[in-house]
Amino acid sequence: MxxxxxxxxxxxxxxxxxxxxxxxxxxxxxxxxxxxxxxxxIPLTNFWKTEDNPTKEHFAGIIPLVQASSFFYFSHESQWRMLIHRFKYGGEWRLAESFGRWYGRELRESGLYDDVDVVMPVPLHFIKAIKRGYNQSSYLAESIARELGKPTDRRSVRRHRNNPPQSRSSMGERWANVENLFSVVNPKALSGKHILLVDDVLTTGATLASLASAILASVPDARISIATLAVSRKIDGAK
Ligand SMILES: [Zn+2]
Incomplete structure (x- = not known):
């Protein structure tokens, strides 16, 4: 060695x-x-290498996106679920940071994310952030931003409340539940910017869509891209 x-x-x-x-x-x-x-x-998706991929298609007709990507697949049966669980609830923010660096490097090398201006983690409601002690998406976003050589923005958008539990709600109810979750408190800071929204897992995408639409409603000249670390296998009908 x-x-x-x-x-x-x-x-x-x-x-x-x-x-x-x-x-x-x-x-x-x-x-x-x-x-x-x-x-x-690790079941990498390679979505970040192409403009058209299942993550981007998932939001088609809902939110206009410049780029969208996810890093690896997970299913509820797979062991990779444990990784998400550990950094979401297990206090292992270093995992989020470490995977953010890896993912950020891949995003940079793809060249598709070169004109991103600012990286924004999906804001947690402050009570949840206090309970958990950290926002795993923040660590992810900061590492990705560092690799892309861009700043992060954690202040321009605020979250009003948590999502209600969604497991038993129908798809329509889920979308209704996430309406008006976010508000832009500093639209000037985002004006004319290409914003890369970062979240840990993409399942329904309702929270990300809600965040993106809140931004576009307040800042019509902003452009939005999305990067999630994990994506449900269901997204491209693989399982
Ligand atoms: Zn192992």
Whole structure:
């Protein structure tokens, strides 16, 4: 092992002491909190490499988007669900940061996100943020922004309330539930900007659509793109 890989291994075990978050395996010498096996078997979508992809199509006719992408697929049965769960509820913000760097690098290399001006995490309601202690989408957005060489904006839009529980509601009810969730408090800051909205998981997309439409209603000359870390397998009918 070279000195550099030794150093990376030490750093990795320091940052991710509990082993691979997906399979529990040994993470020494690997990056992003997952073991080398999982690193190579992660079900990446490659959506960020093309303009037309299932994430973008998902919002067609609902929100006009410049680009849209998701990084990897997850299904409720898959172990990759655990990764999302850990960084959403397990306090493992370092995972969000680490995956944000990886995803951000891919977005940069695709060239499709070059003219993004600002990166914005989906705002959490402040009570939820206090309860959880952090906003995982913020860590994700900040790492992506760093890789793209762009600033983040966490202040121009505010969230009024949490989404109500959605598991039993119908699709129509879900969309009605997320109306007026957000308001733009500083439209000037967003005027004329290409804004990349970042969220952890894309399932129905209702929250992201609500955020995008609130921005476009207040800032008609803004342009919107979307990047989510994970996407439900259902999005392209694969499962
Ligand atoms: Zn693993």
């Amino acid at each position: 070279s000195m550099l890989s030794n150093l990376l291994a030490d750093l990795s075990s320091l940052l991710f002491p509990s082993g691979c978050v997906v399979c529990g395996g040994d993470v020494s010498g690997s990056m992003h909190g997952i073991c080398t096996m999982c690193r190579y078997s």
